[in-house]
Amino acid sequence: SESSPQVLSIQSHVVAGYVGNKSAVFPLNVLGFEVHSINSVEFSNHTGYGKWKGHVLNAKELAELMSGLQINDLDNFSHLLTGYVGSASFLEQVYENVKQLKEKNPKLVYVCDPVMGDNGQMYVPKELLEIYRDKLIPLADIITPNQFEVELLTGKTITNEADAIECMEMLHQMGVKVVIISSSVLGPNGTLTAFGSTKGADSTEVWKLDIPRLPHLFTGTGDLFSALLLAWLHISGGNLSLAMANSLGSLQGVLHRTSAYAEEQVKQGKPYGPKLLELRLIQSKEDIEKPPQTFKAIRL
Ligand code: ATP
Numbered sequence: 004s005e006s007s008p009q010v011l012s013i014q015s016h017v018v019a020g021y022v023g024n025k026s027a028v029f030p031l032n033v034l035g036f037e038v039h040s041i042n043s044v045e046f047s048n049h050t051g052y053g054k055w056k057g058h059v060l061n062a063k064e065l066a067e068l069m070s071g072l073q074i075n076d077l078d079n080f081s082h083l084l085t086g087y088v089g090s091a092s093f094l095e096q097v098y099e100n101v102k103q104l105k106e107k108n109p110k111l112v113y114v115c116d117p118v119m120g121d122n123g124q125m126y127v128p129k130e131l132l133e134i135y136r137d138k139l140i141p142l143a144d145i146i147t148p149n150q151f152e153v154e155l156l157t158g159k160t161i162t163n164e165a166d167a168i169e170c171m172e173m174l175h176q177m178g179v180k181v182v183i184i185s186s187s188v189l190g191p192n193g194t195l196t197a198f199g200s201t202k203g204a205d206s207t208e209v210w211k212l213d214i215p216r217l218p219h220l221f222t223g224t225g226d227l228f229s230a231l232l233l234a235w236l237h238i239s240g241g242n243l244s245l246a247m248a249n250s251l252g253s254l255q256g257v258l259h260r261t262s263a264y265a266e267e268q269v270k271q272g273k274p275y276g277p278k279l280l281e282l283r284l285i286q287s288k289e290d291i292e293k294p295p296q297t298f299k300a301i302r303l
Pocket residue numbers: 116117118119120121147148149150152185186195197214215216217218219220221223224225226228251254255258
């Protein structure tokens with residue numbers, strides 16, 4: 004039988020709820036990917052609750068886990084997926100590991116979500132920007148920044164579609180084959196726009212997809228999105244428009260189910276908040292297996 008793709012996913016773990024590895028591993032498994040998880044934090048719940056307890060993995064602990072894999076020849080991966088990182092020392096260690104993993108498997112596909120902030124605000128230490136820009140991004144094959152993160156990485160403000168395209172080209176120049184802007188606010192009010200750009204041998208394909216914004220603040224959606232994209236880009240052999248449409252179709256399925264659940268619970272008297280808005284991921288297994296064909300990407 005064919006061997007399954009093997010993903011190393013370095014992301015947060017929460018006991019209750021769905022962010023980080025908790026929102027990435029299940030969909031990857033459902034789509035046939037074996038996932039090897041390194042939990043970069045072990046928290047009771049995501050930080051959007053305002054209060055949480057738990058432990059943060061440090062750089063030395065990450066290096067130890069990687070060396071344990073190495074000495075047993077367990078470090079042969081087809082894909083590496085990284086998300087939120089909270090410290091410069093941890094990100095530097097991730098960089099060392101990316102180099103090692105690419106040495107071991109030169110075909111390793113590295114999907115980097117350079118999580119730094121949103122809506123004009125950075126929520127990680129400032130030093131992370133230059134580490135992403137100068138070290139991680141040049142080694143990444145696929146990146147999934149949001150609009151603000153693209154602006155940080157390129158030093159350019161995005162106010163229209165042409166700016167978005169120019170920024171994606173700058174990121175290609177930094178060595179990235181596939182750039183996906185997970186969300187931007189360039190479209191009409193009430194919509195989020197995703198962009199994707201893939202650099203081929205002699206041409207670049209650019210795609211755009213508008214998504215209706217639901218009136219809730221979800222958490223874990225960025226992590227779910229990068230996992231779905233990794234999966235669909237692999238399954239489709241690099242078909243970016245299909246990967247974007249399928250990933251965003253599944254994501255909307257999850258978010259509609261989550262909204263409907265939250266609204267129903269509120270009607271029954273439950274207090275509105277992050278607990279009701281935890282992604283209804285397991286309940287959405289069918290939307291992950293067979294992505295609803297809700298959206299079609301437009302070629303720019
Ligand atoms: P990251 O923080 O991981 O770098 P991000 O800020 O783009 O990325 P999200 O804001 O979670 O991450 O957006 C990822 C995707 O989730 C969007 O493309 C969109 O499809 C979906 N999404 C998130 N929030 C909403 C919402 N309120 N309504 C509709 N879709 C949403």
